[in-house]
Amino acid sequence: MPNDQPASQIPNLSYIREKIAGVDEDIVRLLNARANLSLQVGEAKRVESQNRGDDPKESQVFVPGQEQLVFDRLGQVNQGPLPITALKAIYREVMSASIALQRPVGVGYLGPRGTFTHAAALKKFGEGVAYSPYPTIAAVFRALEAKEVTYAVVPAENSRAGSVQPTLDQLISSPLRIRGETYLPVEQCLLSNTTLASIRRIYSMPVAFEQSEKWLESNASHVERVNCDSTAQAAEQASRDPEAAAVASAICSEIYGLNIIARGIQDQRDNTTRFFILAPEVAPPSAADKSLLAFSVDHRQPGALCDALRCFKEHGVNLTNIASRPHGPRPWEYLFFVECSGHSQAPPLSRVLDDMKAYCPEILILGSFPDQRPIPSRGGM
Numbered sequence: 001m002p003n004d005q006p007a008s009q010i011p012n013l014s015y016i017r018e019k020i021a022g023v024d025e026d027i028v029r030l031l032n033a034r035a036n037l038s039l040q041v042g043e044a045k046r047v048e049s050q051n052r053g054d055d056p057k058e059s060q061v062f063v064p065g066q067e068q069l070v071f072d073r074l075g076q077v078n079q080g081p082l083p084i085t086a087l088k089a090i091y092r093e094v095m096s097a098s099i100a101l102q103r104p105v106g107v108g109y110l111g112p113r114g115t116f117t118h119a120a121a122l123k124k125f126g127e128g129v130a131y132s133p134y135p136t137i138a139a140v141f142r143a144l145e146a147k148e149v150t151y152a153v154v155p156a157e158n159s160r161a162g163s164v165q166p167t168l169d170q171l172i173s174s175p176l177r178i179r180g181e182t183y184l185p186v187e188q189c190l191l192s193n194t195t196l197a198s199i200r201r202i203y204s205m206p207v208a209f210e211q212s213e214k215w216l217e218s219n220a221s222h223v224e225r226v227n228c229d230s231t232a233q234a235a236e237q238a239s240r241d242p243e244a245a246a247v248a249s250a251i252c253s254e255i256y257g258l259n260i261i262a263r264g265i266q267d268q269r270d271n272t273t274r275f276f277i278l279a280p281e282v283a284p285p286s287a288a289d290k291s292l293l294a295f296s297v298d299h300r301q302p303g304a305l306c307d308a309l310r311c312f313k314e315h316g317v318n319l320t321n322i323a324s325r326p327h328g329p330r331p332w333e334y335l336f337f338v339e340c341s342g343h344s345q346a347p348p349l350s351r352v353l354d355d356m357k358a359y360c361p362e363i364l365i366l367g368s369f370p371d372q373r374p375i376p377s378r379g380g381m
């Protein structure tokens with residue numbers, strides 16, 4: 001940046017560096033003061049768990065609503081010149097270390113290394129925790145159920161391709177709950193070690209093919225498509241097949257040694273994927289929560305769905321999404337998935353759930369968590 005001060009008034013470089021060293025000492029002292037408080041929070045959480053009759057070693061250290069409060073406060077107190085995005089990135093690591101101080105944390109994700117889910121997990125938990133990739137969404141669920149990891153991250157929904165069905169299917173049969181969410185901009189690339197004209201097969205995940213449908217139709221309409229469990233697995237397979245390509249992230253080109261043949265091939269410029277953070281239990285209520293529920297109604301009763309949905313209207317609870325899926329154990333019957341504002345343990349949603357019992361043989365609370373939909377002014381993490 002140009003400096004208009006006369007040369008005589010500019011402090012000399014070593015003097016400024018000494019000042020920076022002094023500020024760094026203060027920052028380290030303050031970070032450790034914060035870390036000591038975090039250790040106390042960890043102890044308080046263990047005592048609370050014990051009082052509830054739960055295993056104190058498994059107390060929940062990741063509290064997304066509290067993290068949102070910290071991020072919101074940063075926005076309120078920051079006077080610059082540091083941009084808020086920089087401050088939030090620094091604090092992501094501060095809180096990552098804070099979580100790890102309270103309890104060793106392992107995060108399972110849909111791997112292998114380099115998937116968008118891996119990027120989402122890093123965005124949510126930072127560098128302070130240990131990461132373990134699993135080959136399928138089902139395997140991620142099983143790992144957390146078996147307590148191989150403390151939390152898990154799975155893809156939930158894409159702005160172009162819609163819900164990730166294997167995640168919904170796992171959620172309804174698993175005791176795990178959604179504790180948090182995060183959104184990630186997704187740029188798809190065509191990666192290969194051959195030229196576009198020589199590609200005979202393209203590997204990817206069904207949702208990634210769907211997101212890139214227009215580009216693939218125009219540029220590779222006659223090329224065979226091979227479904228994989230993840231985009232990174234697709235890149236890994238393409239790296240071993242000289243006639244193949246993969247639809248995957250730019251990061252995968254580095255990890256698996258592939259060239260980027262085309263970048264940004266997704267149909268939507270602001271293609272975004274939403275990920276769920278899974279845990280054994282939901283997070284406590286925060287300032288702005290939403291919930292994902294699944295329920296069935298008596299399909300022989302005309303108006304049964306309408307009766308169930310009226311409960312939301314009567315308590316002024318807003319629905320943001322509704323979908324239906326075949327009910328696993330009972331063919332030709334359906335489960336309705338509803339996403340709405342509020343937390344299942346707090347009114348008005350807790351009252352809606354009480355009223356719905358009159359109309360719904362089954363109600364599953366799949367999760368309640370702070371709403372992180374990307375709103376530029378709020379900028380959830």
Ligand SMILES: O=C(O)C(=O)C[C@]1(C(=O)O)C=C[C@@H](O)C=C1
Pocket residue numbers: 038041042061062063064066067070094095098099102
């Ligand atoms: O307040 C808590 O519950 C904490 O554990 C502290 C803290 C933090 O460092 O600010 C750390 C992790 C949580 O996810 C939220 C906040």
